[in-house]
Amino acid sequence: MAYKTNAQGVAELDANELYKFLIAGSDIAVEGQMQNQLSIGGANGFTDVASVMSELSDVAGGISKTLGAVIGAASAIKTGMNAVNQASSRSKVTDFESRLVWEGSEKPQFVIEYTFYNESQSQAVSSKGALSMALSLQKAVLPSKGLPAKGRPGVFFKSPLGYKPKTGGNKVAQGTLTLSIGKWFRANDLVVKSTNFTPSIQVLGNGHPVLVKGSITLEPSELITYEAFIGYFKNTTPNSAGSSNNTLLGDTF
Numbered sequence: 001m002a003y004k005t006n007a008q009g010v011a012e013l014d015a016n017e018l019y020k021f022l023i024a025g026s027d028i029a030v031e032g033q034m035q036n037q038l039s040i041g042g043a044n045g046f047t048d049v050a051s052v053m054s055e056l057s058d059v060a061g062g063i064s065k066t067l068g069a070v071i072g073a074a075s076a077i078k079t080g081m082n083a084v085n086q087a088s089s090r091s092k093v094t095d096f097e098s099r100l101v102w103e104g105s106e107k108p109q110f111v112i113e114y115t116f117y118n119e120s121q122s123q124a125v126s127s128k129g130a131l132s133m134a135l136s137l138q139k140a141v142l143p144s145k146g147l148p149a150k151g152r153p154g155v156f157f158k159s160p161l162g163y164k165p166k167t168g169g170n171k172v173a174q175g176t177l178t179l180s181i182g183k184w185f186r187a188n189d190l191v192v193k194s195t196n197f198t199p200s201i202q203v204l205g206n207g208h209p210v211l212v213k214g215s216i217t218l219e220p221s222e223l224i225t226y227e228a229f230i231g232y233f234k235n236t237t238p239n240s241a242g243s244s245n246n247t248l249l250g251d252t253f
Contacts, residue, residue: 021112023216025177026161028140030133032114035213038181039111045103049096107219108229109193110179116212124208131199134212140177140192163191165221173221187232190218 019034116130123129143157163175178188197214204210230238 020182021114022180023112023137023177023218024180026175028136028161028177030136032116032133034181035113035115038185039113040108041111042108043106045105046100047103049099049101105223107223109217109219110187110190111215111217112179113215114213116214118204118208118210121204121206121208124204124206129208130212131209134197134199134214137192137195137197137214137216140216141195160192163221176221177218179218184234184236185232186234187218187220189221191221193217193219 019037020031021034022029022031024030116133118124118130124131126132140160143160146156146158148154148156159175161175161177164170164173166173173189175191176188177190177192178186179190180186195214195216197212199209200211200213202210230236
């Protein structure tokens with residue numbers, strides 16, 4: 001269950017509301033209580049200048065061999081890089097070559113850990129049962145059978161939830177999900193990277209598990225900007241130079 005009180009002494013019921021989640025989208029609508037706090041991850045991609053220059057050298061060399069003197073720029077690039085490589089007599093790598101170059105950022109990931117409970121035998125066999133809820137999330141990672149193309153026998157698969165990225169006529173990605181948590185978080189256009197679940201050994205009288213624990217990892221279907229990321233968090237003001245601390249739902253944590 002969620003924490004019972006927070007720094008401001010919010011009652012248990014109100015605190016639990018903060019960590020209720022809803023995953024909804026193409027043929028999925030799963031609601032539950034998060035087992036732990038939301039885990040959010042992201043990463044940068046960097047490489048060093050020396051690697052970039054080595055690649056440029058290979059490209060320039062290939063161009064010069066293919067086109068010869070027609071591409072004079074290739075020779076200029078090689079000459080410039082050789083000069084930089086020889087600029088230091090004390091190291092094979094110059095100060096310039098040791099610097100990092102930003103290549104890009106990875107999409108943020110949102111990891112939800114949950115526990116679905118069966119409060120009765122009748123609930124266990126319904127669409128709101130613990131096992132049914134966990135199975136619904138598998139739709140987002142497993143394909144369905146598709147019809148083979150004409151003249152191409154065999155088994156073809158449709159992407160999970162019929163996912164299609166933004167392309168040409170598709171102005172928005174199809175088959176994506178929305179993740180909502182309490183009143184403070186809402187992110188749409190998400191896909192599921194992975195999900196797993198474990199039914200309990202303990203069972204009810206009808207043989208269904210008492211509870212099912214699991215986790216699901218979601219991420220945006222395309223790389224987003226910081227501004228878009230901040231838009232996921234409702235009633236929140238990010239820190240910046242000269243500003244006060246972040247605020248959430250009107251309270252400072």
